[in-house]
Amino acid sequence: MSSENAIEVSNLSKCYQIYDTPRDRLMQMLFGGGNKRFYREFWSLREISFSIPKGKVYGILGKNGAGKSTLLQIICGTLAATTGEARVAGRVSALLELGSGFNPEFTGIENIYMNAQLLGLTRAEVDGKLDHIIAFADIGDHVHQPVKTYSSGMFARLAFSVAIHVDPDILIVDETLSVGDAWFQHKSMARMRKLMESGCTVLFVSHSIDAVRALCDYAIWIDGGTLKMQGNVTEVTNAYMNDVFVEHNRLILEANDVPIHDELDxxxxxxxxxxxxxxxxxxxxxxxxxxxxxxxxxxxxxxxxxxxxxxxxxxxxxxxxxxxxxxxxxxxxxxxxxxxxxxxxxxxxxxxxxxxxxxxxxxxxxxxxxxxxxxxxxxxxxxxxxxxxxxxxxxxxxxxxxxxxxxxxxxxxxxxxxxTDNDEPMWFKFRMPFKVECQ
Incomplete structure (x- = not known):
């Protein structure tokens, strides 16, 4: 693995065995082998290869079912690849699924210790960061309650707070920031920017093109389990949006009972x-x-x-x-x-x-x-x-x-x-014509 890369993915593929009935699974265990099998193959990923340099921010794009989550799970080591491999350099902190790794019977405090230690911190290190984690999550006295009583927004707050306070070399975020109130989303984005500025490598998965463009330097487009495009974030998101437009048109025409081929040819x-x-x-x-x-x-x-x-x-x-x-x-x-x-x-x-x-x-x-x-x-x-x-x-x-x-x-x-207008400089994106009154 190159010393300049944080992540290297080589010829990565993932195949799932799909059984139509429990009986087929049993038959496979007893009589399967050679050319005889009692399942269907579903390839979630096929022959994907890319590398991500240290300190870069990559967006992962793709429709639901494209294979994005499978790819991230393999990179994190929570899922085994069928062929190929994914190599990482450094500590990985991932938010792949809301509340994943949380024990619903444990309190928020207990889950903080458990998750942070699973991510590589010692108990003494967690002690030193505990107040900061609790303050950023900002869920009040609920941190002392079992997490099974939490709302989805509270889950997101606590999970994200733990993930960013373990000083990761690689941060992987999969749609987690879309959960929670607007204030927390803005605070999370600001904290992610600080992590990026510190040299943390980030993989960011989102269906929000604006968020990907705002946060990422580069983008990877996964479609049907294959790597369709990678490169500059503007070029990739533009191509992806055009593909979305085509699918959008097809759905609209279907909904309005318009002959699709006549209109779209x-x-x-x-x-x-x-x-x-x-x-x-x-x-x-x-x-x-x-x-x-x-x-x-x-x-x-x-x-x-x-x-x-x-x-x-x-x-x-x-x-x-x-x-x-x-x-x-x-x-x-x-x-x-x-x-x-x-x-x-x-x-x-x-x-x-x-x-x-x-x-x-x-x-x-x-x-x-x-x-x-x-x-x-x-x-x-x-x-x-x-x-x-x-x-x-x-x-x-x-x-x-x-x-x-x-x-x-x-x-x-x-x-x-x-x-630039040196006589009237601006420190914001655009000027709105406000009237100012002082009393």
């Missing part, structure tokens, strides 16, 4: 304030010839404009900011909405707007038309930073968006800088 979800949508900006007829690739539309331009209407890649703080989006449609569509999201360098969504959100309805386009949309507003973003623009083109008619179908998505359609 030509729809490729892929990747490029005030909304101006008056008669001067309506769809303009152009060449209606369908492209050879069968695409429903092509995004011809996504541009950031300054106050003079000129395309720029940097803009002054507080200047007027415009986004110009030109889309050529090759197929007639109803209820079309075009929208955008502005994100920071971590992929966190800061603000956005859309045609549907502004007017509570979309527009109708015909084959061979060009739709020009301009979003205009004051630039309230902090200077000295770069921002990205994601665009989405949808078909939606219901205000609750229950019929929303994404027909185009580009998570990185444009990038621009906001220049």
């Amino acid at each position: 030509n729809v490729a979800v892929a990747g490029p304030t005030q909304v101006v949508a008056n008669d001067q900006e309506e769809a303009t007829p152009i060449d209606a010839e369908m492209p050879s690739d069968g695409a429903v539309l092509h995004v011809q331009a996504v541009q950031v404009l300054n106050a003079d209407g000129k395309p720029v890649d940097r803009i002054e703080q507080r200047d007027e900011l415009s986004l110009a989006i030109d889309v050529k449609f090759h197929k007639a569509l109803k209820n079309v909405s075009i929208g955008f999201l502005i994100k920071d360098q971590f992929g966190q969504e800061l603000t956005g707007e859309s045609i549907f959100n502004s007017f509570r309805k979309g527009v109708e386009v015909h084959a061979g038309q060009l739709l020009r949309v301009r979003f205009r507003g004051a630039n309230l973003l902090r200077g000295g930073q770069s921002y990205s623009v994601a665009i989405r083109i949808n078909q939606v008619s219901r205000w609750d968006r229950s019929d929303n179908v994404v027909i185009y998505a580009d998570e990185l359609a444009a990038v621009f800088d906001v220049l």
Whole structure:
């Protein structure tokens, strides 16, 4: 194992034997062997390989049943692999399942000692950290009660507090932070950031793309038990989101009894304030010839404009900011909405707007038309930073968006800088126009 890596996974596979009846299990014990077997094989993981350098933060993405939890259990050593191996360097602290390792009959205090010692601390070391663990968990006198009386949020608080106070070299978190109140979630995120800054290697599993982008440097996408993609967190999450959009569309069309193949064959979800949508900006007829690739539309331009209407890649703080989006449609569509999201360098969504959100309805386009949309507003973003623009083109008619179908998505359609204003510096993401009164 390389001295630079905290985790190395090599050709890892996990197979489960599925028995249809208890009788089949008994028959396997008595007569199984050779080519005769009384079970079906289910491969939760197949030939997965990757390495994680020390001090890096990796997000693990994948749908339910993709094999994420199985992978983490093997890395932690609580589950044996069928083939391949997972090697780790250092102390591993894991939160794989809510309250796992807790004895429900023991009090919170007793479980703190038991779990911390299982993670490698001596009793004397736990004595020195006990007050800090109890204070961070913040569950009051319940810490002296059996954990079987705890709510799910109290479980999460105590388990997380123990995990972060054992000074782990590797911290593995599997959706635990989604449990509990908002205050604890924010406190947990802040503490995880401190661990990361101290050089702790972190594996973070979450269905929240915003959380993965905010916390992680890199991401690994597991799909159907195989490694589908790994690399920069922005690139991986963008690809994963496009895959989610496709599945989302399929479910929406099924729910609305729309023939899926007829509607989706030509729809490729892929990747490029005030909304101006008056008669001067309506769809303009152009060449209606369908492209050879069968695409429903092509995004011809996504541009950031300054106050003079000129395309720029940097803009002054507080200047007027415009986004110009030109889309050529090759197929007639109803209820079309075009929208955008502005994100920071971590992929966190800061603000956005859309045609549907502004007017509570979309527009109708015909084959061979060009739709020009301009979003205009004051630039309230902090200077000295770069921002990205994601665009989405949808078909939606219901205000609750229950019929929303994404027909185009580009998570990185444009990038621009906001220049620093030394006369009026900002220490926050964006400025809201507050009125200040002093008495």
